Amino acid sequence: xxxxxxxxxxxxxxxxxxxxxxxxxxxxxxxxxxxxxxxxxxxxxxxxxxxxxxxxxxxxxxxxxxxxxxxxxxxxxxxxxxxxxxxxxxxxxxxxxxxxxxxxxxxxxxxxxxxxxxxxxxxxxxxxxxxxxxxxxxxxxxxxxxxxxxxxxxxxxxxxxxxxxxxxxxxxxxxxxxxxxxxxxxxxxxxxxxxxxxxxxxxxxxxxxxxxxxxxxxxxxxxxxxxxxxxxxxxxxxxxxxxxxxxxxxxxxxxxxxxxxxxxxxxxxxxxxxxxxxxxxxxxx
Numbered sequence: 001x002x003x004x005x006x007x008x009x010x011x012x013x014x015x016x017x018x019x020x021x022x023x024x025x026x027x028x029x030x031x032x033x034x035x036x037x038x039x040x041x042x043x044x045x046x047x048x049x050x051x052x053x054x055x056x057x058x059x060x061x062x063x064x065x066x067x068x069x070x071x072x073x074x075x076x077x078x079x080x081x082x083x084x085x086x087x088x089x090x091x092x093x094x095x096x097x098x099x100x101x102x103x104x105x106x107x108x109x110x111x112x113x114x115x116x117x118x119x120x121x122x123x124x125x126x127x128x129x130x131x132x133x134x135x136x137x138x139x140x141x142x143x144x145x146x147x148x149x150x151x152x153x154x155x156x157x158x159x160x161x162x163x164x165x166x167x168x169x170x171x172x173x174x175x176x177x178x179x180x181x182x183x184x185x186x187x188x189x190x191x192x193x194x195x196x197x198x199x200x201x202x203x204x205x206x207x208x209x210x211x212x213x214x215x216x217x218x219x220x221x222x223x224x225x226x227x228x229x230x231x232x233x234x235x236x237x238x239x240x241x242x243x244x245x246x247x248x249x250x251x252x253x254x255x256x257x258x259x260x261x262x263x264x265x266x267x268x269x270x271x272x273x274x275x276x277x278x279x280x281x282x283x284x285x
Contacts, residue, residue, distance in 0.1 A: 003151075003223070003247035011148055012141075016057055019266045023058040029257055030273045032090040032116065032265075033062040033082050035099070037070055042230070043094050050092070053262045059269055062088070072101045076109055083111040090116035095166075113282050114276065116268040119165065126283055127173050133283045134268050134277075139171035142180075142203065142224050143259030149249055151222050153178040157174070157198050161185045161203035161212070161238070166241035167226055192216070204238040212239040220248035226257050247281035 023030055032054050036047050038083060040057050054061040075093075082088050091114045097103050112122040118136040140190070144155065158180040162168035168184060175182045185195050187206075195234055196202055198218045204212050205226035217223060227238030235254030251257055 003244045003250040004252045005244075006145055006149055006224075006249055006256060008141075008145065008251055008256040010091070011145060012207065012263040015144065015260070015263040016053060016266060019270055020057040022270055026270065026274065028273065028277060029058040029060060029087065029271055030058070030090075031062065031088050032066065032092065032269045033088045033093045034094060035064045035066075035075060035078065036094040037066045037075060038096075038098050039066040040096070043096075047094050050262055050265060054269070057266050059266060063182045068098050070098075070114050071189075072106070075101065075106055079106070079109045083109075085115065088114065089276060090269035092117055113165045114272055115219075116265055116272055118170065120267070122282070124165065124170070127170055128176055131235065131283060132174075132177075134272060135167055135174070136170045137264035138167050138205075138226060138261045139174050139255060139270060140268075141264040142171065142226075142257060142265070143174050145224070145251070145257075146201070146222070147261060151249070153180040155199065155201040156180050157183070158201040158203070158204070159183045159185060159196050159199035160230045161192070161196070162203075162207075162226070164205065167203075167205040171205070177202070185187060206238050208238055209236045210240040212243060214246045215241065217243050219246055223247045223250040225251050225253050228253060228258060234258070243248050 016120050032189055036043055050065055051061040051150055082091050091110050107119045110120055113121040114135050115123055118134040123134045158175045160172050162170050163184055163186045172182050172184050183195050185192055193216045197218050201222045203220055203224040207227055209229040209231055223239055224240040225237035229236050233252050
C-alpha cells in the first residue's frame with residue numbers, strides 16, 4: 001500500500017483563488033502589514049512569499065523590516081501605529097524574534113482584531129471556548145485539508161505531537177471541536193509510539209527530521225507532517241518518507257502543509273477586514 005499524497009499546493013491555489021474572488025466581491029481595500037526583525041534567511045523567504053501571495057489576492061501589503069539589533073521599543077511603537085491605522089486590517093509579526101525581545105509581550109501588543117496569526121490570548125481564548133475568530137493559519141489549513149479529502153474525525157483517535165501555541169495546542173482544539181478523541185504528545189511523553197500507533201489521524205509538529213518512522217504509524221492512518229527541517233539533503237519533514245508505505249493519506253514536504261498556511265493567512269486577513277468594517281465589537285466583548 002502506498003499512501004495517497006495530500007496535495008497542499010493544489011488545494012492552497014484553490015483557496016487563494018477563492019480569497020481573491022472574495023476580495024473583489026468585498027469591494028473595499030484590504031491591507032496586511034508584516035514586521036520582520038533580524039537576518040534569518042528562512043524568515044525573509046517566508047515574508048516574501050506572504051507578500052507575493054497577498055498581491056496576487058488583491059490584498060495590499062506593507063513590509064516593515066529591521067536589523068537584528070533593533071530595540072524592542074521600536075517594534076512596540078510601530079505596532080501601536082499599525083493598531084491605530086484604520087487602513088491596516090491585519091498585522092503579522094514574523095517569528096522568531098531576536099533573543100533580546102520578549103516574544104510574548106510583542107505578540108500581545110498586536111490588536112486582537114488585527115491578529116491574523118491568531119496568537120493573541122484573546123483569540124486563543126475564543127478558540128478554547130469553541131468560538132473561534134482568528135485561528136492560527138497552519139492548524140486552520142490542516143482542517144481544510146482534512147475536510148477536502150473527506151477525512152472523518154467524529155469519534156476517531158487523533159494524536160498531535162507537539163504542544164506549541166502556534167500549532168500543537170490550537171490543532172488539538174480544532175480536532176476536539178470536530179469530536180475527535182485527541183491525545184497531545186510531547187518531548188516528555190513516555191512510550192510515544194504506543195500513542196501514535198493508535199492514531200487514525202496523526203499530526204507531527206516537533207521540528208525533528210524524519211522523527212516519525214513507519215513502525216510508529218497505524219496502517220491506513222492519515223498523517224499530517226508540519227515539520228520543515230533544513231538538512232544537508234534539503235528540506236525534510238518530521239515524518240520519514242517510508243511512512244508513505246504504511247499510511248492511507250499523507251502530506252509531503254515540501255508541498256503539503258506549507259502552502260496552506262499562507263492561503264489561510266490571506267483568508268484571516270480578509271476575515272479581519274470584514275469584521276472591523278462591520279463595526280461589530282470584538283467577539284466576546
